Amino acid sequence: MASSIFDEPYEVASSENDEFFGRIEAEGNIVINGVKLSDRAGQNKYALSVMEAIKDKSILLIEAGVGIGKSFGYLIPIFFTMNNVTTFKQVVISTSTMALQSQLLNDINNVSKMLGIEIKTVIAKGINNYVCFKKLDSLIVKEKDQDMRKQYKKIEQEIMKKQSVDRADLMEISNKVWQKIKAEDRGVCSKCCYSKECFYQRHLANIQKMDDDNEKFILVTNHAFLAYLLKYKSKLLKRVDSFIVDEAHEFEENVRSINEGELDLKKIGDCIGKIQRALGDRTSKGLIGKVTSLYSEILRTINGMRKKNLRYDSDKIPFNFSEGVKDSLHNVIEDFEKYINYINIKCSGNIKLMRELYVLVRELEGYLNLFSDMNLQGASRENIYWAEFCDKEHKKIKICYSPKSLDKELAPLIKRDKDTSVIFTSGTMGYDKNASEDPDDKASRVYAATKMGLDIIKLPKVQGFYDYFERGLGLKGIDRVTEFPISSPYNFNENCLLYYNPHLISPIFSPTRGIDTISNPRQYDNYIKGLVFEINRLIRLTNGKSLILFTSKEDMNRVYEAISEKYSYPFDLFIQGDNNSDKIKQEFIDNTDSVLFATGAFWEGIDVKGKSLSNLIICRLPFSNLDPILEGKASSYKSDERFKMVYYRDMMIKLNQGIGRLIRSEYDTGIVCILDSRVGKYKGRILKDLGLPCTTDFDKLEEFVYDKGIVDEPKGKSR
Numbered sequence: 001m002a003s004s005i006f007d008e009p010y011e012v013a014s015s016e017n018d019e020f021f022g023r024i025e026a027e028g029n030i031v032i033n034g035v036k037l038s039d040r041a042g043q044n045k046y047a048l049s050v051m052e053a054i055k056d057k058s059i060l061l062i063e064a065g066v067g068i069g070k071s072f073g074y075l076i077p078i079f080f081t082m083n084n085v086t087t088f089k090q091v092v093i094s095t096s097t098m099a100l101q102s103q104l105l106n107d108i109n110n111v112s113k114m115l116g117i118e119i120k121t122v123i124a125k126g127i128n129n130y131v132c133f134k135k136l137d138s139l140i141v142k143e144k145d146q147d148m149r150k151q152y153k154k155i156e157q158e159i160m161k162k163q164s165v166d167r168a169d170l171m172e173i174s175n176k177v178w179q180k181i182k183a184e185d186r187g188v189c190s191k192c193c194y195s196k197e198c199f200y201q202r203h204l205a206n207i208q209k210m211d212d213d214n215e216k217f218i219l220v221t222n223h224a225f226l227a228y229l230l231k232y233k234s235k236l237l238k239r240v241d242s243f244i245v246d247e248a249h250e251f252e253e254n255v256r257s258i259n260e261g262e263l264d265l266k267k268i269g270d271c272i273g274k275i276q277r278a279l280g281d282r283t284s285k286g287l288i289g290k291v292t293s294l295y296s297e298i299l300r301t302i303n304g305m306r307k308k309n310l311r312y313d314s315d316k317i318p319f320n321f322s323e324g325v326k327d328s329l330h331n332v333i334e335d336f337e338k339y340i341n342y343i344n345i346k347c348s349g350n351i352k353l354m355r356e357l358y359v360l361v362r363e364l365e366g367y368l369n370l371f372s373d374m375n376l377q378g379a380s381r382e383n384i385y386w387a388e389f390c391d392k393e394h395k396k397i398k399i400c401y402s403p404k405s406l407d408k409e410l411a412p413l414i415k416r417d418k419d420t421s422v423i424f425t426s427g428t429m430g431y432d433k434n435a436s437e438d439p440d441d442k443a444s445r446v447y448a449a450t451k452m453g454l455d456i457i458k459l460p461k462v463q464g465f466y467d468y469f470e471r472g473l474g475l476k477g478i479d480r481v482t483e484f485p486i487s488s489p490y491n492f493n494e495n496c497l498l499y500y501n502p503h504l505i506s507p508i509f510s511p512t513r514g515i516d517t518i519s520n521p522r523q524y525d526n527y528i529k530g531l532v533f534e535i536n537r538l539i540r541l542t543n544g545k546s547l548i549l550f551t552s553k554e555d556m557n558r559v560y561e562a563i564s565e566k567y568s569y570p571f572d573l574f575i576q577g578d579n580n581s582d583k584i585k586q587e588f589i590d591n592t593d594s595v596l597f598a599t600g601a602f603w604e605g606i607d608v609k610g611k612s613l614s615n616l617i618i619c620r621l622p623f624s625n626l627d628p629i630l631e632g633k634a635s636s637y638k639s640d641e642r643f644k645m646v647y648y649r650d651m652m653i654k655l656n657q658g659i660g661r662l663i664r665s666e667y668d669t670g671i672v673c674i675l676d677s678r679v680g681k682y683k684g685r686i687l688k689d690l691g692l693p694c695t696t697d698f699d700k701l702e703e704f705v706y707d708k709g710i711v712d713e714p715k716g717k718s719r
């Protein structure tokens with residue numbers, strides 16, 4: 001009998017395991033309880049890798065190309081293990097959005113039915129997805145507006161009927177009403193007189209009870225809530241045997257945002273005010289004045305930069321430490337130290353006063369530590385700092401920070417007392433498709449491209465596919481990390497062609513120099529004209545069927561206006577608005593020959609199978625615009641490595657996400673057109689890393705479009 005992968009350390013019904021793995025190995029398919037689940041080679045490899053990670057209690061990084069069916073790929077081993085291994089009891093599956101959470105619940109139901117295995121599944125979301133009973137009750141009593149009052153009452157009736165306060169279970173609630181009734185985590189729940197009846201608290205208590213009773217269950221959650229549980233080291237996570245972090249490329253951002261802090265001028269002032277009152281002494285040793293002038297100095301610096309460069313209008317602004325800022329910072333640190341010394345002297349021998357001030361002085365020391373950390377040089381700082389405007393007039397500013405490394409924040413997940421498998425998975429985690437390429441896939445890519453007479457970039461397989469992802473989550477150097485990328489089963493080499501025009505005007509954006517055509521109106525006009533010219537001939541070539549992705553609304557609006565004014569087409573043009581994403585997406589899908597102009601979430605949030613999306617146009621390489629987190633990460637590298645190690649890799653992951661919109665099924669074919677002439681620069685690195693057949697020849701592009709039947713060849717055209 002073949003040895004089972006569960007020989008150690010679990011107690012298992014080993015004959016069933018042998019059958020499970022024996023079947024996969026013998027037939028290349030997963031067969032459980034007589035059900036053949038898949039004949040996709042990639043999905044089998046995926047499921048086996050997950051199974052091995054569960055058995056080895058390792059941390060698995062596994063990118064799954066489009067079409068692998070990753071949720072089934074991890075659910076099957078999870079179900080199988082929970083059913084067969086007595087000690088394997090709790091699994092947390094986290095994904096990025098609420099919509100994906102619901103989709104996952106459907107997948108869990110389907111897998112359960114197929115396998116004939118039932119596992120209890122519960123869903124947990126962040127507190128602000130639930131109605132606060134206390135707020136609702138008080139609004140029903142106090143609200144003077146009769147219509148609003150009726151609405152609140154209706155919501156209350158629905159809550160009672162459905163016995164749920166989850167927004168997703170209730171009738172549609174407008175955002176205005178929602179803001180008033182949603183539960184919030186501000187420490188109020190612990191003192192709330194409704195806490196016993198509160199459905200949210202009861203829901204959490206039920207999950208906790210299942211945990212205390214050591215029941216078997218799967219907890220489905222989202223990254224924001226998992227990050228919250230990690231931050232507060234929730235005991236709910238203690239017994240978990242396996243974590244699956246799906247859409248893992250979004251996880252770092254969620255962990256960061258829950259751990260972001262603010263050096264709030266008002267809070268510092270309040271803290272000093274309370275100390276002054278306790279001491280009966282109005283002095284702050286000049287501290288408040290110095291902190292205020294530090295903020296003014298930062299505001300002055302940023303407004304100065306803003307006048308020179310429009311990029312500084314963005315939300316988060318990494319600030320350069322000008323001489324003025326450094327001086328002010330130095331003064332603030334000195335005064336903090338003086339003031340803390342002064343408090344210690346005033347309290348000496350007075351135990352009652354010392355006790356009274358204990359918490360406030362710790363708070364003050366916390367501010368001092370943060371300002372001292374800010375004063376350090378880039379690489380040695382613990383946090384990343386940036387500024388945000390508090391008003392549209394750019395007159396007020398706040399200082400924000402986030403930990404540079406997430407080691408500590410992720411310790412309850414990665415470095416646990418209880419060994420646990422953690423599976424990070426997503427469609428795009430690495431930046432270099434060649435590094436993940438199977439030798440067979442590579443051979444077929446070279447063959448397909450040669451057959452079509454196209455350029456093919458040959459690159460040796462390289463290590464470090466997940467390097468950027470690992471560094472982001474602080475996984476680098478942890479020995480129980482295993483990596484396994486699985487490329488898409490779809491034939492990109494045959495079905496997809498990348499086109500770029502090296503003669504277009506470059507947007508000249510440089511993350512290191514911060515120059516953009518948008519800063520120069522004439523150059524920007526010319527840049528837009530170039531885009532309009534190229535987009536017009538590309539969307540005519542495929543008779544619509546195009547998604548055009550922009551990196552800024554400004555570019556999108558300018559190009560859309562110019563195209564719709566200058567040309568007319570036998571197909572519809574749609575543009576993404578502020579609140580019409582779902583509607584516009586559906587119109588684009590239903591209207592096969594249409595064109596959609598989009599930005600933001602459309603880089604990854606659109607899944608269109610079939611002809612409606614046969615032409616994907618990417619206007620600008622998605623380099624991040626002025627992102628303090630990236631700048632903070634880059635500061636850990638020598639200046640000549642920063643672009644390659646941080647900005648480039650971040651851009652490539654986003655570019656791959658965008659390109660991933662094109663081929664969504666084995667029958668899809670299409671063209672990817674990148675209208676940023678820099679794509680051929682950087683020594684051809686981008687083209688090499690994308691690993692797609694490519695051309696700069698419009699005639700070859702045309703040939704491909706006709707050969708693949710994306711549109712019919714015009715009559716009389718001979719090639």
Ligand code: SF4
Nearest residue numbers: 132133134189192198
């Ligand atoms: S326990 Fe919290 S969420 Fe529930 S009613 Fe009270 S304040 Fe609102």
